[in-house]
Every structure is written in structure tokens, then in C-alpha cells.
Amino acid sequence: MSDFVVVVPARYASSRLPGKPLLDIGGEPMVVRVWRQALASAAARVVVATDDRRIAAAVEAVGGEALMTRDDHPTGTDRLAEVAEQLELDEGAIVVNVQGDEPLLPPSLIDQVAARLAADAEASIATLAEPISDVETLFNPNVVKVVRDFHGRALYFSRAPVPWDREAFAVRPEWLESDSWLRHIGLYAYRVGFLNAYRQWAPAPLEQLEQLEQLRALQHGHRIQVALACDRHPAGVDTAEDLARVRQWLAEHHA
Secondary structure: OOOEEEEEEEOOOOOOOOOHHHOEEOOEEHHHHHHHHHHOOOOOEEEEEEOOHHHHHHHHOOOOEEEEOOOOOOOHHHHHHHHHHHOOOOOOOEEEEOOOOOOOOOHHHHHHHHHHHHHOOOEEEEEEEEEOOOHHHHOOOOOOEEEEOOOOEEEEEEOOOOOOOHHHHHHOOOOOOOOOOEEEEEEEEEEHHHHHHHOOOOOOHHHHHHOOOHHHHHHOOOEEEEEEOOOOOOOOOOOHHHHHHHHHHHHHHHO
């Protein structure tokens, strides 16, 4: 499919890595690397949404499309809603949110999440997940877990180790017997109509407890499709160590 739009939100401010979108990776700003990955997907259009002219200039210098947005959005989803409004997208249009700190994101995952949403007319959002195979990851509160129904729709997202294996964890809490546990991957496809509704809602109680935006959608009764990722999802860049890892990976593969 090629009837979806990719938006890459890229803010200059970052508590861990100031100016993160402009950090050099293999001779190019990180945001340009992300833009190139998104451009290799089947998207009809790729737009970088930023609140900083320097980021916009870096994207435009390589022929990319940049859109200036407000700098006071409370969430990334609110920024996406502003972009959809500026682009005058129809209510039924699909927008894929590609984080600006994922320079190694496979284009296949972008296509997959867009196709998953297009295939479920009753869903407002689609996202991805992958199996968890070790207890350390399962019990890590920084790793978001997701539970699905028989139709692939999300029942719940949590930082807790859900589902809880009452029998196994009572005997061997250090060992997983199956791949029943899923790690959520923060790549989303949205219908524009949902984005327009979302920006009118106050934060939901579950969202505030878990600090997970997607729970606002679930508490308002919206359906979220969750597909098992068709390709490996490399970690993004949150720390200086992550940046060094990505730089090393690119240097080795280009060599």
C-alpha cells in the first residue's frame, strides 16, 4: 500500500542528548538517517515535523520535506494531530509515526504497521510487538508489555509483567516456558479521525498511572491492532551509549 503518510517528529530538546536529531551518524544528522529509512517505505509522503529551524534546514538540505510545529505539545500524538491538520488530511487517512531517534528502523516495519491498520476498519491505531524470551526483560518496568485478544487487538499495555503466570512464577520465577509475553514496539499507525478526537481528551487515569499514552485510547473504547513484527526492531538512540552503538553498527556494515 502507498496511501499512507509518514511523520517523523523531531524535537531539538532532549534531557539526555541535547540536539539529538542533529547528532552526526555516519556523516549525516540522525534525523536525515531516519528520513531516509522512512523514504524507503511504501509511504506516499514523508514529512519531518519539528519545532526547530535548524532541524528543518538539515532535512531540506537533502531534499526532504519539513514542517514547523508548535513547541508546547504535551504529547507526540498531539504533534501528529497538528501535522494532519496542516496537511489537510482526510479523517480516514493513515499516518505512521516514526520516532526521530530510530536511524536503523527497517522500512518493512513501517509498511507492516500501516497495512495492519488498513486491514481492520474498526481499529483506530495499529502498532507492533515482539516475543519476550527472558525474565529480566519481562520484569523490567522500562519495557512495555502488551496483551492481545484472538483478533490481534490490544487488551492492555503495562510496565508490569503481564500476563502473570500464577503457577510457573510461584515455582520458577526466573524462567519463561513459552513466548506468551510480548514487548511493545513504539511504532504507530493512526487514522486521522482518531488524532482529531485524541487532542480533545484529558489524560486518562490508567495513562497517568502507567505513563503510557496508548492507554488513553483504550479507556475511550478505541481498538488498537497489534501485529508481531515481521523484521527485527533495532533499539533507538536514547543515550550516548546508544549513539556509539549505532555509529559502530553503521561503520561495520558500510565497511
